[in-house]
Amino acid sequence: MKAARERIAALTAYDHLFAALLDQAGVDVILVGDSVATVLQGRDTTVPVTMDQMVYHCEMVGRAVQRAMVIGDMPFLSYQISTEDALRNAGRLLKEGLAEAVKLEGGAPFAPTVQRLVDAGIPVMGHLGLTPQSIHQFGTYRPRGRDEQEQQRILDDARCLQEAGAFALVLEKVPAELGARVARALEIPVIGIGAGPHTDGQILVTHDMLGLFTRFRPRFARRYVELAQTIGQAVDGYCRDVRDGSFPDERESY
Numbered sequence: 001m002k003a004a005r006e007r008i009a010a011l012t013a014y015d016h017l018f019a020a021l022l023d024q025a026g027v028d029v030i031l032v033g034d035s036v037a038t039v040l041q042g043r044d045t046t047v048p049v050t051m052d053q054m055v056y057h058c059e060m061v062g063r064a065v066q067r068a069m070v071i072g073d074m075p076f077l078s079y080q081i082s083t084e085d086a087l088r089n090a091g092r093l094l095k096e097g098l099a100e101a102v103k104l105e106g107g108a109p110f111a112p113t114v115q116r117l118v119d120a121g122i123p124v125m126g127h128l129g130l131t132p133q134s135i136h137q138f139g140t141y142r143p144r145g146r147d148e149q150e151q152q153r154i155l156d157d158a159r160c161l162q163e164a165g166a167f168a169l170v171l172e173k174v175p176a177e178l179g180a181r182v183a184r185a186l187e188i189p190v191i192g193i194g195a196g197p198h199t200d201g202q203i204l205v206t207h208d209m210l211g212l213f214t215r216f217r218p219r220f221a222r223r224y225v226e227l228a229q230t231i232g233q234a235v236d237g238y239c240r241d242v243r244d245g246s247f248p249d250e251r252e253s254y
């Protein structure tokens with residue numbers, strides 16, 4: 001798609017119902033993100049989500065999808081301890097979780113891990129810029145790559161991941177100009193999230209773009225609908241109907 005200059009549309013899903021809806025609507029890539037921790041589990045960060053939980057969510061998504069590419073996120077400490085560990089855990093996302101590829105956060109220090117997984121037949125997507133698993137190291141979710149030195153490091157990391165065999169890269173919350181630079185510099189597709197309009201594709205957290213997740217609202221997350229409000233109105237209507245006796249009516253009764 002990059003070679004044909006077609007932009008790639010990616011979204012997250014964590015369960016069978018949403019994955020089927022996204023797939024039927026024509027999304028190209030479905031990421032079972034470790035954002036499941038903040039979006040569905042009500043955690044403050046993505047750090048606590050476990051390998052078993054990622055396999056559980058991946059499998060539901062994998063079974064639902066006919067068309068899109070399914071990528072499973074490697075959770076914190078599932079690939080940082082050793083390459084063997086990374087291989088075993090990435091393998092679980094493919095074997096048990098039915099994913100077709102895995103994603104991991106980090107640059108040059110993880111190039112040997114990426115290479116090992118790719119050598120074993122596991123496609124790997126990198127993730128640079130804001131890397132939420134490192135939140136306790138950075139202390140903030142502010143944009144990354146704001147000075148030339150950090151931009152150069154991100155660019156070097158991106159080249160290093162490509163060299164190691166990564167098939168694509170997520171680039172999160174960096175200046176649009178850096179998004180364009182990285183996409184230009186790489187042959188593999190760069191999928192941006194808060195990385196401006198010049199990357200080879202975009203990814204959003206589905207629950208953000210549907211207006212379902214309202215705990216915080218990243219500036220880059222365009223909302224296409226306000227489902228939290230719609231659900232609130234529907235539940236309010238149901239409660240009213242139950243309480244005033246208008247639900248169920250004759251047609252809804254046996």
Ligand code: KIV
Pocket residue numbers: 012031032033034035036073170193203204205
């Ligand atoms: O976990 C996730 O959902 C992600 C995307 C935001 C890229 O990593």
